[in-house]
Amino acid sequence: xxxxxxxxLEAFYGDFQALYGIDLRIDEGETIAVVGANGxxxxxxxxxxxxxxxxPPDMVAFDGRPIGGLKPAEIxxxxxxxxxxxxxxxxxxxxxxxxxxxxxxRKVRGPWSLETIYRLFxxxxxxxxxxxxxxxxxxxxxxxxxxxxxxxxxxxLCDEISLGLxxxxxxxxxxxxxxxxxxxxxxxxxxQNISQALAVADRxxxxxxxxxxxxxxxxxxxRDQIGRAYFGG
Amino acid sequence: MIIADTLIQGxxxxxxxxxxxxxxxxxxxxxxxxxxxxxxxxxxAAFAILxxxxxxxxxxxxxxxxxxxxxxxxxxxxxxLLLNRxxxxxxxxxxxxxxxxxIILQNGMLEAFSADTxxxxxxxxxxxxxxxxxxxxxxxxPLLTFVSAxxxxxxxxxxxxxxxxxxxxxxxxxxPEIAQxxxxxxxRIFALAMALSLVVVAIAGLYLGARATFxxxxxxxxxxxxxEAVIIxxxxxxxxxxxxxxxxxxxxxxxxxxxPEWQTLSGHIVFLLVLxxxxxxxxxxxxx
Numbered sequence: 119x120x121x122x123x124x125x126x127l128e129a130f131y132g133d134f135q136a137l138y139g140i141d142l143r144i145d146e147g148e149t150i151a152v153v154g155a156n157g158x159x160x161x162x163x164x165x166x167x168x169x170x171x172x173x174p175p176d177m178v179a180f181d182g183r184p185i186g187g188l189k190p191a192e193i194x195x196x197x198x199x200x201x202x203x204x205x206x207x208x209x210x211x212x213x214x215x216x217x218x219x220x221x222x223x224r225k226v227r228g229p230w231s232l233e234t235i236y237r238l239f240x241x242x243x244x245x246x247x248x249x250x251x252x253x254x255x256x257x258x259x260x261x262x263x264x265x266x267x268x269x270x271x272x273x274x275l276c277d278e279i280s281l282g283l284x285x286x287x288x289x290x291x292x293x294x295x296x297x298x299x300x301x302x303x304x305x306x307x308x309x310q311n312i313s314q315a316l317a318v319a320d321r322x323x324x325x326x327x328x329x330x331x332x333x334x335x336x337x338x339x340x341r342d343q344i345g346r347a348y349f350g351g
Numbered sequence: 352m353i354i355a356d357t358l359i360q361g362x363x364x365x366x367x368x369x370x371x372x373x374x375x376x377x378x379x380x381x382x383x384x385x386x387x388x389x390x391x392x393x394x395x396a397a398f399a400i401l402x403x404x405x406x407x408x409x410x411x412x413x414x415x416x417x418x419x420x421x422x423x424x425x426x427x428x429x430x431x432l433l434l435n436r437x438x439x440x441x442x443x444x445x446x447x448x449x450x451x452x453x454i455i456l457q458n459g460m461l462e463a464f465s466a467d468t469x470x471x472x473x474x475x476x477x478x479x480x481x482x483x484x485x486x487x488x489x490x491x492x493p494l495l496t497f498v499s500a501x502x503x504x505x506x507x508x509x510x511x512x513x514x515x516x517x518x519x520x521x522x523x524x525x526x527p528e529i530a531q532x533x534x535x536x537x538x539r540i541f542a543l544a545m546a547l548s549l550v551v552v553a554i555a556g557l558y559l560g561a562r563a564t565f566x567x568x569x570x571x572x573x574x575x576x577x578x579e580a581v582i583i584x585x586x587x588x589x590x591x592x593x594x595x596x597x598x599x600x601x602x603x604x605x606x607x608x609x610x611p612e613w614q615t616l617s618g619h620i621v622f623l624l625v626l627x628x629x630x631x632x633x634x635x636x637x638x639x
Contacts, residue, residue: 168532169531170528170531170532189531189536190531190532191531191534191535191536194531194532194533194534195534199532200532202529202532206526206529208521208522208525208526208529208530209525210521210522210524210525210636211518211521211522211525215518215521218515218518219518219519219522219530219533219535220533221534222515222518222519222522222533222534222535223533223534223535223536224534265533269533269534
């Protein structure tokens with residue numbers, strides 16, 4: 119079942135074109151990775167999918183229906199949640215309030231609730247009443263993931279969730295991503311960290327300067343191919 | 352004895368200023384909008400209550416409730432149809448638009464009600480007082496004003512810190528872009544904040560009109576007291592706003608003891624002193 123599809127997706131910042139006709143698809147239950155260097159257009163792609171950037175309606179389709187140009191709140195209610203780059207927790211909200219706000223726009227039954235998120239990240243339960251800014255980077259990333267899960271999304275978008283974290287913490291975070299997959303969500307991970315992306319994804323897309331330069335299953339792609347697609351040349 | 356009396360009157364006067372200021376504090380906290388028409392909206396509410404009482408013959412409390420509901424609706428529409436369009440990175444457009452609104456409201460009221468001074472008739476209650484013994488007494492109206500201010504602030508704190516809507520207010524205030532990703536429709540949240548703010552304005556308008564005379568042009572002078580209370584208290588904290596109102600009220604009461612000319616002036620001086628010592632106010636919110 120096709121869950122999300124982009125058709126010749128383009129994006130501009132003034133005169134600067136950030137995306138040149140991206141065609142991407144994610145099937146139900148699939149995990150894909152989008153890799154690329156800084157400025158390749160990865161975050162712009164996510165902004166277009168979540169509605170933070172306006173696009174013409176038929177450039178993005180979710181569940182077979184066009185969602186391009188809808189308000190972000192409307193897109194969330196249909197089942198797409200984003201873990202934004204840099205976590206972006208709400209500083210005036212406690213840890214638990216940050217989680218609770220996650221299902222503001224979409225309250226559906228599903229595998230994820232405060233209880234199951236605390237089971238996934240027990241440390242958050244201990245710190246539930248603390249301000250979110252008092253947590254370590256890894257714990258903040260757990261809150262950001264949990265916050266996105268609270269809406270029981272059908273599609274979870276993770277933007278650079280390993281950035282700036284210690285390797286052991288990255289391992290914990292990606293172990294949680296595996297649990298999230300197992301619970302049934304489709305996942306898009308956007309990563310600069312190629313080996314991490316290859317380890318988790320069913321398929322990968324490599325972006326370079328706003329274009330898809332390579333796509334395929336991790337096992338079928340050689341290091342060389344990926345290196346060329348990632349850096350150009 | 353005079354000192355104790357001045358102290359009590361000053362604190363109670365602070366309740367009135369806190370009521371003037373709370374609505375302003377609320378919308379600034381949620382959407383960083385400075386509403387220069389805030390004072391004029393209080394006068395609009397006072398006129399609305401006056402019409403309810405005098406022309407329609409409603410009891411004051413009923414007239415105030417009707418005005419509160421009307422102001423809620425007006426605030427919601429004002430924000431969704433007009434002020435949401437002015438919000439953005441630039442802070443100037445909302446200032447200019449609310450300044451224009453202020454002028455329109457003043458002239459509209461002049462046209463409709465003339466420049467005559469008015470007063471909401473509270474009857475015997477308006478002048479009643481309760482003796483505290485030792486020659487001290489508190490007016491029923493000032494006491495009622497203070498109790499209303501505390502009630503409004505208790506309610507708003509409950510709303511902001513114990514309800515889902517309150518969480519959405521605070522999240523939107525922290526980061527409107529990320530708040531949208533939680534399914535929060537910013538324009539609706541802003542409209543709701545303005546609607547609530549104008550309900551507080553209606554309550555403030557009731558006491559503004561009942562405790563002293565008013566005319567269509569008194570809004571801006573009341574707005575200054577509201578601003579001072581908000582800034583003294585620290586932006587974004589309701590209890591801080593109450594404290595700011597009380598400090599302003601105390602300063603004015605003690606100033607008036609020196610000489611009547613010193614009443615308003617000493618309030619402004621204390622305001623400047625606080626700005627000098629604590630530029631962010633006495634109780635600023637941790638984040639900003």
